[in-house]
Amino acid sequence: MTRRFLLLMGLGILGLILNHSATFGYQATFDLAWSYRPEVAASCVDLTPPVRCPNYDQVHSATYWGLTVVRRFIAFGVPVFLMVSGYFIAFAAGRKDAKIQWPILRARVVGLLIPYLVWSIIIFVGQAVFYHRIYPTPWAYVRRLLTGGATGSYYYIPLLIQMYLLSPILVPLAKKRWKGLLVATAVLMLFVETLRYLQLFGLGEPIVPKLIALTPLWFFPRRLFWFALGIVFGFHISAFKPFLVRHKNKLVVGAILFYLLSLVEFEVLLALSGQPWIDFFSTYTTNIYAGLFMLAMLSVEKLKLPLTPQIMDIGAKAFGIYLVHEQVLELVGTLLFRFAPWTLGYQILYQPIMIFFALGVPLLLMRIVSRLPVKKLYKYSFG
Structure with missing residues (x-):
């Protein structure tokens, strides 16, 4: 049963990454639409940073339902x-x-x-x-x-x-x-x-x-x-x-x-x-x-779920992933916004990029730190 709880923990942290990535997806779709949709930018009163020009015409669009279906599914x-x-x-x-x-x-x-x-x-x-x-x-x-x-x-x-x-x-x-x-x-x-x-x-x-x-x-x-x-x-x-x-x-x-x-x-x-x-x-x-x-x-x-051993391993590292993943999402989201704003309008591309880095970067950091000669550094960094 302990293994089952570890599997649940792995699913939980994966769900959390999907949840927070979807949150950035909503922000890209509603709050940042002006950055990649000229017609939305034209309707904004003031484009002086920080820009506050939300647009909600994508509510109930295919993009909206894709984000919503995922976000509600991983609410656990x-x-x-x-x-x-x-x-x-x-x-x-x-x-x-x-x-x-x-x-x-x-x-x-x-x-x-x-x-x-x-x-x-x-x-x-x-x-x-x-x-x-x-x-x-x-x-x-x-x-x-x-x-x-x-x-x-x-x-x-x-x-x-x-x-x-x-x-x-x-x-x-x-x-x-x-x-x-x-x-x-x-x-x-x-x-x-x-x-x-x-x-x-x-x-x-x-x-x-x-x-x-x-x-x-x-x-x-x-x-x-x-x-x-x-x-x-x-x-x-x-x-x-x-x-x-x-x-x-x-x-x-x-x-x-x-x-x-x-x-x-x-x-x-x-x-x-x-x-x-x-x-x-x-x-x-x-x-x-x-x-x-x-x-x-x-x-x-x-x-028996696909990739069960890998999910359990992620579950064992859940706290370390939790500590780092949101900052990775913010950094990657900011870079995409500044240098490739068009990606914000294609959530089918934007979401895999965000999720890949939100999971991959914490795991890579944990792997690097675990190999350093200072043994306690990993414990102090990732629990």
């Missing part, structure tokens, strides 16, 4: 990371004692913290040198370090550290009162997600905006359920396995159904909002799909 990325992390916390706690020791927690937190700080500082320096992005005070940098603000995806690392620090409370509950734990954390997630729906339609002001400000992505309430689910699996997977195997066909069908429903739900929300475009957020159907996808993956006894 972060839930997979948290669930697998929870599973290994249960493994570290021991199924008999169900007590997580502080030295174990400290090692895990430090293992996250050092590479996170190293790459955050590198990112801050890069932003200052190449993009002239300098924050006004030292406290602004500290605040971004505390909340994962060096780059968009780094919110996950303070989030996971919070999960680890909550483990002494979660582990005994997952062992002895797992049903109550899952219900409580699911209700908490439902509440936090519902706030986003209310905000979309301008309901519940001024309370809803304040509650949303108190539950950002980097704060644990929104994603605690997935980590708790992983701990519960760690203690009770043998009890769940017969149920999962018995209902595997239903789980697979359910995952497919809710994936399709997640596409429909977003389109309904977009239409009802009256806006030309809304940012993606974690919808009800997306969360259900992510959960069913993971259960379906665990239910198949002899799962």
Whole structure:
């Protein structure tokens, strides 16, 4: 079963790369259309950098659906990371004692913290040198370090550290009162997600905006359920396995159904909002799909996917890839925008380029650093 969780981790990081690459694809299609479509540039009031001239006439185009279908399909990325992390916390706690020791927690937190700080500082320096992005005070940098603000995806690392620090409370509950734990954390997630729906339609002001400000992505309430689910699996997977195997066909069908429903739900929300475009957020159907996808993956006894060993190897290197991939996407995206803007209009070409470098560069860096004589450099750089 541990191998299966490693496979899930590999699929999760691949999904995350596809997700973030699709985000750059939306930006290229909507926000940067002026750079490669003369008719859009002609309609812009001001082309003085930084240009703000979004164009949404490609919503519901073939390009739009290609990006959307992929992005909704890989919505299991972060839930997979948290669930697998929870599973290994249960493994570290021991199924008999169900007590997580502080030295174990400290090692895990430090293992996250050092590479996170190293790459955050590198990112801050890069932003200052190449993009002239300098924050006004030292406290602004500290605040971004505390909340994962060096780059968009780094919110996950303070989030996971919070999960680890909550483990002494979660582990005994997952062992002895797992049903109550899952219900409580699911209700908490439902509440936090519902706030986003209310905000979309301008309901519940001024309370809803304040509650949303108190539950950002980097704060644990929104994603605690997935980590708790992983701990519960760690203690009770043998009890769940017969149920999962018995209902595997239903789980697979359910995952497919809710994936399709997640596409429909977003389109309904977009239409009802009256806006030309809304940012993606974690919808009800997306969360259900992510959960069913993971259960379906665990239910198949002899799962054989193409390139399984390679995906598992990527899963073992997931944290290092996570730390680097978004900066690679930003760099490659910037180079294409400046020197080959026409590629932004051909996502069938743009996406493979972005994905290739987002996966290949971190793996190449990790390979190079692993061969250096300073052994601890790899640990401090990639965890």
